[in-house]
Amino acid sequence: MNIQAVKVIYKYEMLRTWHTLFQSIASPVLSTALYFIVFGSAIGSRIQSVDGVTYGLFIVPGLMMLSILTQSVSNASFGIFFPKFTGTVYEVMSAPISFFEILLGYVGAAATKSLIIGTIILITASFFVELRIDHPIWMAMFLILTCVSFSLLGFIIGLWANNFEKLQVVPLLIITPLVFLGGTFYSVSMLPPVWQTVTLFNPVLYLVSGFRWSFFEVSDVNVGISLGVILLFLGICSGIVWWMFKTGYRLKQ
Amino acid sequence: MTTIISIANLCKTYEGGHQALKQVNLDIQEGEILALLGPNGAGKTTMISVICGLVSPTSGTVTVGGFDIIENYRQTRSQIGLVPQELTLAAFDRVWDTLCFSRGLFGKRPDNAYLEQLLKDLSLWDKRNNELRTLSGGMRRRVLIAKALSHQPKILFLDEPTAGVDVELRKDMWRIVNRLRDSGVTIILTTHYIEEAEQIADRVGVINHGELLLVDDKVNLMQELGRKQLIIELKEPINNIPESMASYALELSDDGHELIFTYDTQGKNTGITALLQSMHAAGISMKDLNTTQSSLQDIFVNLVQAQR
Incomplete structure (x- = not known):
């Protein structure tokens, strides 16, 4: 195992966060605060509690998921896309390093960043609502699994994308709608029956639902199913990455 | 000398069908400076990229320090340093x-x-x-x-190290290369500047259209393949070459003051003695004699043209 290599890649990627501190950390915090002001305070004050939880508190897990999902994908995809774009990836590819170690460095760093962002949002939220976390261990587990699996997804997108447009398209046209329609700001039971069924095909619903359950024991689907879905998603992403590395997809000719 | 890199029957065909390497066989010795000469698109960079793990070979094997570049990539890659052709830096x-x-x-x-x-x-x-x-x-x-x-590599690849580099830096670069060689590092450089190979390399390989046309000691190469020219300066200019001397590969300079005789150093008879006797018989007297040897440039151009 080339520990030194994993360390330097991880450090390099984390350093990128500090160089772009405002973009990396301040912007999710700012947008979360805005969501709280608009949805939590302004609109939320006119909404009665959802499943026995005040609306402001109800949206906390969804908001965290919203930022974590988009940040994981964009950080991880950019992390590998950029060296590919500038050509500096030659160095990583010619180093005595296994694909697993490359992954550990890049995805590990992206997941860490998301974890930090999630924590910052949680802290920010505590200024607006009185937080309640019934199952902190489950909460942490969901959080970590989500950070890792969506960073993996981002890594796949970064490898696949061969121009800046493709890099932007997936987060913008797929991830964001899925998150918004996955019950981030509402309970699925609030939807008409047809849309409830449609929503069940949205994987993000299971993430948000499971995550919300760990906060208030309120969920749209059974927490076991939520866990199963996220593990399945992690498995699929790992499989794709494994295949990409095995065939040298977009990295090796 | 021990072999540090061994390339056997290496082929590479890119997805588009371009055959960049055709059955390349090459042994690189520890501590030597090998220059790979070839025009653009000859396959030099592909060859380096395969050894470094950037391009997968279609067939054939490469070992570095006795280790296979695919099965034992950790052992092989940790011995290699690569300076790419493009200025790729973050x-x-x-x-x-x-x-x-x-x-x-x-x-x-x-x-x-x-x-x-x-x-x-x-x-x-x-x-x-x-x-x-x-x-x-x-x-x-x-x-x-x-x-x-x-990372203190034992082998250094320099892919077109002096492309677009000013004279000062080029000199500096060769100082560095020499110092590295003295410390035992094996250096493989690609170039299309022949003077560079001529000045610095121990051995020269010529590659074109994915084929390694030859690899030889630089000195041998220039001796064996080198054609020499004998330039004979005449006391009195002549208008044309006398008929008695028409069988020799002779050229007359424009001003009629010089006769240029091209001969092969490898041939049994260079024909110099006979030529001089013929000249004497024809009553042409000489002022001075001079020989020049063809440079790597000429050898290279001849090889590449012969392949066309």
Whole structure:
């Protein structure tokens, strides 16, 4: 195992966060605060509690998921896309390093960043609502699994994308709608029956639902199913990455 | 001398169908400087890329220090440093950081003293805190060399190291290469500047259309393949070559003052004695004699043209 290599890649990627501190950390915090002001305070004050939880508190897990999902994908995809774009990836590819170690460095760093962002949002939220976390261990587990699996997804997108447009398209046209329609700001039971069924095909619903359950024991689907879905998603992403590395997809000719 | 890199029946066909390498066989000796000569698109970079793990071979094997480049890639790659042809550097990284990164990638623990010396040797120490985008082209080239050497490799690949480099830096580069060779590093460089190969290499390989046309000791190569020319300066100019001498490969200079005789050093008889006797018989008297030997440039051009 080339520990030194994993360390330097991880450090390099984390350093990128500090160089772009405002973009990396301040912007999710700012947008979360805005969501709280608009949805939590302004609109939320006119909404009665959802499943026995005040609306402001109800949206906390969804908001965290919203930022974590988009940040994981964009950080991880950019992390590998950029060296590919500038050509500096030659160095990583010619180093005595296994694909697993490359992954550990890049995805590990992206997941860490998301974890930090999630924590910052949680802290920010505590200024607006009185937080309640019934199952902190489950909460942490969901959080970590989500950070890792969506960073993996981002890594796949970064490898696949061969121009800046493709890099932007997936987060913008797929991830964001899925998150918004996955019950981030509402309970699925609030939807008409047809849309409830449609929503069940949205994987993000299971993430948000499971995550919300760990906060208030309120969920749209059974927490076991939520866990199963996220593990399945992690498995699929790992499989794709494994295949990409095995065939040298977009990295090796 | 022991073989450090052994290439056997190496072929590479790219997805589009372009055959970049055709059955290349080559043994590279430890501690030597090998220059790979060839026109653009000859397959030089592909060959280096296969050895370094950037391109997968279609067939054939390559071993580095006895290890297979695919099965034992950790052992092979950790011995190699690569200076790529393009100035590929992350614009916002600092010189020192990028060096530490390179060293770590190759599994080496940080060694500030070594990196400091390396930067000083490459006249980069003053620039260690500069962002790479602020450096000139020549300085960036130096950074790429420093990165390739950051993990103390036994083998160094220099892909077109002097393309677009000014004279000063070129001289510096050869000083560095010589010093590295003295310390036992094996150096493989690709170039299409023949003078470069002529000046610095121990052996020269000529590659064209994916085929290794020949590999030989530079001195041998120039002796064996070298055609020589005998330039005979005449006392009195002549208008044309006398008929009695028409059978010789002779040329007359425009002003009629020089006869140029081209001969093969490998041939049994160079024909010089007979020529001089014929000249004497024809009553042409000489003022001076001079010989010139063809350069690698001529050898190279002849080889590449013969292949067409």
